[in-house]
Amino acid sequence: AAGVIQSPRHLIKEKRETATLKCYPIPRHDTVYWYQQGPGQDPQFLISFYEKMQSDKGSIPDRFSAQQFSDYHSELNMSSLELGDSALYFCASTKTSRSSYNEQFFGPGTRLTVL
Amino acid sequence: GDSVTQMEGPVTLSEEAFLTINCTYTATGYPSLFWYVQYPGEGLQLLLKATKADDKGSNKGFEATYRKETTSFHLEKGSVQVSDSAVYFCALSPNAGGTSYGKLTFGQGTILTVHP
Numbered sequence: 001a002a003g004v005i006q007s008p009r010h011l012i013k014e015k016r017e018t019a020t021l022k023c024y025p026i027p028r029h030d031t032v033y034w035y036q037q038g039p040g041q042d043p044q045f046l047i048s049f050y051e052k053m054q055s056d057k058g059s060i061p062d063r064f065s066a067q068q069f070s071d072y073h074s075e076l077n078m079s080s081l082e083l084g085d086s087a088l089y090f091c092a093s094t095k096t097s098r099s100s101y102n103e104q105f106f107g108p109g110t111r112l113t114v115l
Numbered sequence: 116g117d118s119v120t121q122m123e124g125p126v127t128l129s130e131e132a133f134l135t136i137n138c139t140y141t142a143t144g145y146p147s148l149f150w151y152v153q154y155p156g157e158g159l160q161l162l163l164k165a166t167k168a169d170d171k172g173s174n175k176g177f178e179a180t181y182r183k184e185t186t187s188f189h190l191e192k193g194s195v196q197v198s199d200s201a202v203y204f205c206a207l208s209p210n211a212g213g214t215s216y217g218k219l220t221f222g223q224g225t226i227l228t229v230h231p
Binding site for chain 2: 033041042043044045056058092103104105107109
């Protein structure tokens, strides 16, 4: 079965550079979530999109922005990178329904290292 | 806001030992509860879930029961294997009308190491 695809899997950037992370949800899924997992930390919710509109926002820095496109893939744009942005970034997708359980399926993550 | 607290780790066991990882939560309303597992270098995989009080989630020999009175969702397995070595996360999401939706809030994770 198709899974959530994230690219790139690994990314190395210098401080103050920009980075773009991409997420391709499972086909027919309409909702995408982004999470950040620092070293030895639990995943923290950043932002989510439902039907291409932002649906919720968590602890996402102002330097970060994200969007969901017409084909439902999503991109997380990160500018003025800081050392503390080094983390594993997960994307998860689901088909949102109010009449059934909405399991979130996670991608393998993008490991961002800021030097 | 919502929060999840897991027992301090890491946990080290011998193969075939009994496993318990404690998880308690704070949330408004009646959230859905989950256990996720993360193997080294991999993403998060849903292990089991429970969407209402007294539900028991189970999968691959793991079990957890949604206890509303104690706001707990402890993970148990009767006989662990070396292949169970991983990081385990307890998590919750809001629930409306019996359907879970929305962002997941995770506990801090518990590292489990099982020795032969």
